[in-house]
Amino acid sequence: MKIVVLVKHVPDAAADRTFHEADHTTDRVGVDGILSELDEYAVEEALKLAGSESGEVIALTMGPEGSADAIKRALQMGADSGVHVVDDALHGSDALATSHVLAEAIGKIGEVDLVLTGMASTDGGMSVVPAMLAERLGFAHIGFVGEMSVDGGTVRARRDSDVTETVEAATPAIVSVTDQINEPRYPSFKGIMAAKKKPVESWSLADLGVAAEQVGLDAAWSQVQSVTKRPERTQGEVVTDDGDGGIKLAEFLASRKFI
Amino acid sequence: MTALNPLQLLGVDHLLDDEEKAIQETVRRFVDDQVRPHVAEWYEHELDADTVRQLAREAGKLGLLGMHLEGYGCAGTNAVSYGLACLELEAGDSGVRSLVSVQGSLAMFAIWKFGSEEQKQRWLPGMASGELIGCFGLTEPDFGSNPSAMRTRARRDGSDWVLDGTKMWITNGTVSDVAIVWAQTDDGIRGFVVPTDTPGFSAPSISKKLSLRASVTSELVLDGVRLPADAVLPEASGLRGPLSCLNEARFGIVFGAVGAARDCLHATLEYARDREVFGKPLSSFQLTQAKLADMTLELQKGFLLAMHLGRLKDDERLDPRQVSMGKLNNVREALGIARECRTILAASGITLEYPVLRHANNLESVLTYEGTSEIHQLVIGQALTGESAFA
Numbered sequence: 001m002k003i004v005v006l007v008k009h010v011p012d013a014a015a016d017r018t019f020h021e022a023d024h025t026t027d028r029v030g031v032d033g034i035l036s037e038l039d040e041y042a043v044e045e046a047l048k049l050a051g052s053e054s055g056e057v058i059a060l061t062m063g064p065e066g067s068a069d070a071i072k073r074a075l076q077m078g079a080d081s082g083v084h085v086v087d088d089a090l091h092g093s094d095a096l097a098t099s100h101v102l103a104e105a106i107g108k109i110g111e112v113d114l115v116l117t118g119m120a121s122t123d124g125g126m127s128v129v130p131a132m133l134a135e136r137l138g139f140a141h142i143g144f145v146g147e148m149s150v151d152g153g154t155v156r157a158r159r160d161s162d163v164t165e166t167v168e169a170a171t172p173a174i175v176s177v178t179d180q181i182n183e184p185r186y187p188s189f190k191g192i193m194a195a196k197k198k199p200v201e202s203w204s205l206a207d208l209g210v211a212a213e214q215v216g217l218d219a220a221w222s223q224v225q226s227v228t229k230r231p232e233r234t235q236g237e238v239v240t241d242d243g244d245g246g247i248k249l250a251e252f253l254a255s256r257k258f259i
Numbered sequence: 260m261t262a263l264n265p266l267q268l269l270g271v272d273h274l275l276d277d278e279e280k281a282i283q284e285t286v287r288r289f290v291d292d293q294v295r296p297h298v299a300e301w302y303e304h305e306l307d308a309d310t311v312r313q314l315a316r317e318a319g320k321l322g323l324l325g326m327h328l329e330g331y332g333c334a335g336t337n338a339v340s341y342g343l344a345c346l347e348l349e350a351g352d353s354g355v356r357s358l359v360s361v362q363g364s365l366a367m368f369a370i371w372k373f374g375s376e377e378q379k380q381r382w383l384p385g386m387a388s389g390e391l392i393g394c395f396g397l398t399e400p401d402f403g404s405n406p407s408a409m410r411t412r413a414r415r416d417g418s419d420w421v422l423d424g425t426k427m428w429i430t431n432g433t434v435s436d437v438a439i440v441w442a443q444t445d446d447g448i449r450g451f452v453v454p455t456d457t458p459g460f461s462a463p464s465i466s467k468k469l470s471l472r473a474s475v476t477s478e479l480v481l482d483g484v485r486l487p488a489d490a491v492l493p494e495a496s497g498l499r500g501p502l503s504c505l506n507e508a509r510f511g512i513v514f515g516a517v518g519a520a521r522d523c524l525h526a527t528l529e530y531a532r533d534r535e536v537f538g539k540p541l542s543s544f545q546l547t548q549a550k551l552a553d554m555t556l557e558l559q560k561g562f563l564l565a566m567h568l569g570r571l572k573d574d575e576r577l578d579p580r581q582v583s584m585g586k587l588n589n590v591r592e593a594l595g596i597a598r599e600c601r602t603i604l605a606a607s608g609i610t611l612e613y614p615v616l617r618h619a620n621n622l623e624s625v626l627t628y629e630g631t632s633e634i635h636q637l638v639i640g641q642a643l644t645g646e647s648a649f650a
């Protein structure tokens with residue numbers, strides 16, 4: 001079984017996030033980046049599935065130079081190899097362009113049984129790439145999966161969205177997994193040391209036969225006009241209990257439409 | 260957040276390569292997930308055997324146990340990585356670092372360095388995975404700093420060995436599957452690999468400790484323990500054997516102490532920022548800042564010293580006297596930092612809500628084991644003057 005895991009390198013959420021002044025894209029260069037935490041669940045699931053069926057796990061990312069770190073992390077966890085799509089023309093690509101490029105990359109990898117992704121990236125948080133990718137590749141798509149297994153050519157998965165349902169699909173399929181599906185492993189020291197020797201290929205747009213005009217900021221269907229910092233958090237409201245604390249709490253929650 | 264990391268002012272991260280950083284980061288996460296949430300509880304009620312076993316298995320999965328040894332299921336990292344792992348473990352708790360040090364650098368190292376091929380095959384893979392726990396029995400009730408006078412004796416009976424004596428203050432003793440026991444023989448001091456289920460062996464734990472409570476400390480009682488001829492470590496004879504093991508573990512402590520101090524300073528910086536006295540944040544007073552600045556300086560100097568020794572070790576140029584300098588300085592300074600931090604936290608500082616007094620209490624043990632500060636002063640003094648002042 002050949003599994004591609006999509007991994008994304010995102011700015012560390014613990015650090016301050018900034019945007020480029022000129023085009024309002026996320027600054028991915030000046031900040032420390034990490035493998036999107038939600039993608040770790042996808043890597044873990046891929047390793048588990050591959051482990052039980054002696055499969056192969058390939059980590060795929062698209063992003064600037066530094067994003068190879070996301071691949072490295074996946075390799076340290078145990079993935080077999082990596083593919084990094086990197087090209088200056090990709091700067092500012094939207095989800096449509098991203099799915100186009102990734103679809104071509106998966107096509108070039110070839111003979112893929114399963115594509116696993118996190119349920120969203122921890123920076124953009126759009127959750128649309130897996131569905132777009134499925135459409136482009138003609139794969140079945142199961143989103144927000146909290147439990148899954150693969151038997152022969154059939155994926156069985158529990159979707160946890162508004163309702164919980166168990167569905168089946170024939171491979172090749174794209175599955176996006178939630179943070180409920182497993183507990184991602186720490187990379188072991190042996191894994192960390194072995195990662196150095198694992199192959200990572202670097203592909204440009206030309207390698208994928210994608211024209212530069214089809215991707216990047218200029219080709220994006222939406223454009224960010226301006227960026228405003230989220231206002232500082234306010235102090236919060238202290239409810240003093242004079243015997244009616246419960247009522248006040250309930251009133252507060254109702255006023256915010258929580259109950 | 261960056262302004263809060265007291266190890267980053269000197270940019271010491273640049274001294275590490277990617278692999279070393281990844282290992283350090285992994286251990287930090289392990290400590291955050293598996294140690295920090297429980298450590299106050301372990302300290303308050305002392306660590307039980309099941310928890311130690313569980314912790315050892317988790318550490319084994321990561322590759323922490325015997326991580327700097329080659330082969331037999333060990334990860335085979337460099338010495339700096341091992342040091343960084345000790346640093347992160349001890350930022351959690353010196354007791355947890357002790358578990359790993361004793362297992363990897365004392366018990367496993369003794370077998371790895373001085374054992375026969377059969378001994379290595381039999382014990383090392385299980386110890387690397389954390390399924391088997393080991394301890395190292397050198398100290399006796401009457402002989403700590405002067406182990407050469409030990410009374411534990413191994414006499415030959417036919418081809419067998421029979422061991423009698425008592426060891427004291429032995430980390431992991433009660434929970435061990437195998438004990439490395441050092442004993443006098445007709446040919447000087449020898450090391451023995453003792454399965455702890457051998458008749459005549461017992462390891463009652465020492466309670467009522469005020470330090471290193473998240474670590475098991477025990478007595479080893481050897482009452483006519485009969486072992487086959489091949490239980491002796493073939494390649495070790497004389498005190499050089501155990502001392503070279505101690506040197507390995509001590510190296511880890513040079514880094515570990517920095518971790519405990521960093522954790523104290525971290526907690527203290529946060530506390531000083533949030534705590535208001537006389538209508539202003541505690542961190543805005545000059546006296547507080549002077550303390551914070553001085554502690555940060557010592558912390559970073561300690562880290563640089565540790566890194567220097569680490570690079571020497573990876574170059575196979577590390578001299579035991581250099582390790583003495585590292586241990587003497589870094590543990591002493593870490594203890595000083597922990598106590599100074601406690602003054603900034605004041606009353607809050609005496610509780611288990613905050614790590615500072617726990618670290619300070621732990622570091623009292625660290626100051627004593629693996630060679631007391633005084634012994635290391637004597638080692639350095641002898642190197643400087645050519646005169647031995649031990650006896």
Ligand SMILES: Cc1cc2nc3c(=O)[nH]c(=O)nc-3n(C[C@H](O)[C@H](O)[C@H](O)COP(=O)(O)OP(=O)(O)OC[C@H]3O[C@@H](n4cnc5c(N)ncnc54)[C@H](O)[C@@H]3O)c2cc1C
Nearest residue numbers: 395396397398403404428429430471624628629631633649
């Ligand atoms: C929590 C804990 C865990 C331990 N784990 C282990 C373990 O796993 N295995 C093991 O074998 N041991 C272990 N030890 C024992 C430790 O190594 C000894 O406690 C240490 O070597 C000191 O011995 P002592 O306590 O007998 O002190 P002593 O040797 O009695 O020393 C008393 C004081 O005299 C000083 N002193 C001694 N000799 C001289 C001298 N020549 N000149 C000047 N001053 C001197 C010492 O520095 C000290 O201040 C552990 C100890 C502790 C506290």
